[in-house]
Amino acid sequence: MKSSITILVMLMLFVSCKEESTTKIHKYYDLKIAITNQISVLDKRKPTFSKTVWSENVPETKNVKIEDWSKEFELFLQTDLNKPAYLNSYEINQSDSSIVYQLKKSENLPVKDIKILLKNNQLTAMEATIANQNYLYETDKHVKMTLADNAVNYYLIEGTQKLVFGDKKAFKIEAKLIK
Template identity: 35%
Template sequence: MKKLLFGLLLITVGCQNSPKQASSKPQTYFDLKGYVESQIAMLKKTNPVVRKEVSVNEESETLVTPKIDWTKELELFLQADINKPAYTQSYFIDTLSANTVSYRLRQGEHLPIQFLEVIRDEQNRPSKIKATMLEKNYLFESEKILTLESTDGRLSSYQIEGFQQLFIGDPKPFRITTLVQ
């Protein structure tokens, strides 16, 4: 399990940029960072039991524990926030329905977050958030699809899946599926 978690840590956190943003700036897009930070605070207080399945290549392991560092655990969702001053003109906003809004990267832009979709429940709370992150350079290519689901305003599950491929070698697929009880 330690090898899987270490390998996954390298896959998910490696080579990520996280520019800082002043919190007093108006939000152009959905405030993913604010939402995830509020969920982290709630999860730290309630300390729920978590069932986490980690798969790297063909190996998988399952862990059931209440001991989770929520800030580290949800770091990729924080990195998927598109409310950065430099990004204000970088995304198309599509209102797909009264409860669904998506943000698509404009052609010609080269940012890691390609797509973000937010589905809200009847009380206007996010019930499902999905983001696609893509990084590509001369050394490696990485794609991550992040999905976060909430029930009654509380995080209930999340999934991170994708692959990383070094310039030599085959793609290494991975998947993390977590249920919050």
């Protein structure tokens, strides 16, 4: 009898526990979802890109099939503004075909600005600036992507990095869809 009461009490506690809502309020355009969707599309299609990587200002171009799009688009995913710490940190200039987010002068966050182009509420292009600075390093990155037929057909990742005891180094990756 005692064990059945214990089970009954535990069952009541379990049923009465309210599940915490995981709904997230999105004040800004959901680039994380848009880019994650593109990662899925590219993983399925396995397209070939002409990819040029500049190392010490010397370009090297290869035709490649990217194996890990999540890793390739890691910097694009960092442009997600729908984080609690970013709430109310950006000025918004919006029209039917574009959204521009500009970090407010009073804020100090890595994503400095984002420009999003839309057609029929679908992402057609985006570009963003991400910059970090602390006592060990300084980075400045610019990312850009364009889409055609709801799939990425071009992307650019470029920037500079300077370590406290080193020279500023530039990097650039540019890729164009071949097929």
